[in-house]
Amino acid sequence: MTQTPVRPDAGTPGGTDERRVFVDKQSPDAYAALRATAEAVRGVAEAAGLDRTLVELVNIRVSQLNACAYCLNAHTRAALRAGETTQRLGVLPAWRDTELFSPGERAALALAEATAHPADAGAQSAAYSAARGVLSDDEISAVIWVAISINAFNRVSVLSKHPVRGPSRA
Numbered sequence: 001m002t003q004t005p006v007r008p009d010a011g012t013p014g015g016t017d018e019r020r021v022f023v024d025k026q027s028p029d030a031y032a033a034l035r036a037t038a039e040a041v042r043g044v045a046e047a048a049g050l051d052r053t054l055v056e057l058v059n060i061r062v063s064q065l066n067a068c069a070y071c072l073n074a075h076t077r078a079a080l081r082a083g084e085t086t087q088r089l090g091v092l093p094a095w096r097d098t099e100l101f102s103p104g105e106r107a108a109l110a111l112a113e114a115t116a117h118p119a120d121a122g123a124q125s126a127a128y129s130a131a132r133g134v135l136s137d138d139e140i141s142a143v144i145w146v147a148i149s150i151n152a153f154n155r156v157s158v159l160s161k162h163p164v165r166g167p168s169r170a
Contacts, residue, residue, distance in 0.1 A: 001048055003088070004063045010116060014126045020160055021160065022160045023156055023159060024156055024158050024160065031156070034152055034153070034156070037149060037152075038149050038153070038158070041145045041146055041148075043054075043144075043150045044141065044142045044145050045142040046137035046146070047142075048136070048139045048141065048142035049138070049139065050108075050139060050142050050143070050146075051083040052083075053079060053083055053084045054080050054104075054105055054108055055146055056075050056079035056082055056084060057079065057084070057088075057092065057105065057108070057109065058108060058109065058112040058143060058146045058147055059071065059075040059078075059079075059146065059150045060072060060075045060076060060079060060089070060092060060148045061092055061093075061095070061109055061110050061112050061113065062113075062115070062116045062147050062151055062154065063075060063150060063154055064092070064093055065113065065116045066151065066154035066155075066158060067115070067150070068153075068154035068157050068158050069109045069157075069159065069164045070157040070158075070162040070163070070164055071150060071153055071154050071157055073164045075150075076089060077138070087100065088100050088101070095109050101153065103133075103134045104134045104135060104139075106130070107127070107130045107131040107133070107135055108131070108135065108139075108143045110123075110126070110127035110130055110131070110132075111127045111128065111131045111135075111140065111143050112143060112146070112147040113127065114126075114127035114128070115143075115144050115147035115148060115151065116147060116151055128140075131139070131143070
């Protein structure tokens with residue numbers, strides 16, 4: 001059995017001296033399959049006509065719900081590169097309380113949240129109903145697949161405790 005890089009958690013908030021396995025490195029074939037799925041999902045989102053900023057909003061919102069610092073870091077940067085504003089990113093956790101998001105974006109965010117928390121049947125039904133009113137079947141499917149995909153990556157990063165490093169200082 002091969003050993004792969006692990007890192008101690010000492011000194012992290014709520015951390016212990018336990019060592020975490022980077023499951024993506026430990027099981028590279030499984031991780032490659034997950035990455036291939038993410039590429040397929042990207043294609044589904046593009047084919048459905050989802051704007052890249054909406055895809056990133058879904059990625060970020062689900063990552064917020066899952067407290068995945070690594071994915072939040074990566075997808076916030078991607079959203080900014082895609083043209084998303086800092087104002088909308090800043091209020092994303094409270095998207096229901098602002099008029100900054102379109103009806104389609106609101107429906108997609110509700111659907112993404114319902115995908116992240118599928119046990120809440122009432123929220124799931126309400127989100128699906130709202131999505132039906134403003135999104136096509138292809139868009140609904142794409143949003144759900146984006147949320148499923150980022151959920152999986154969130155689990156990999158949270159359970160591996162992937163680090164978020166600060167900007168390099170020259």
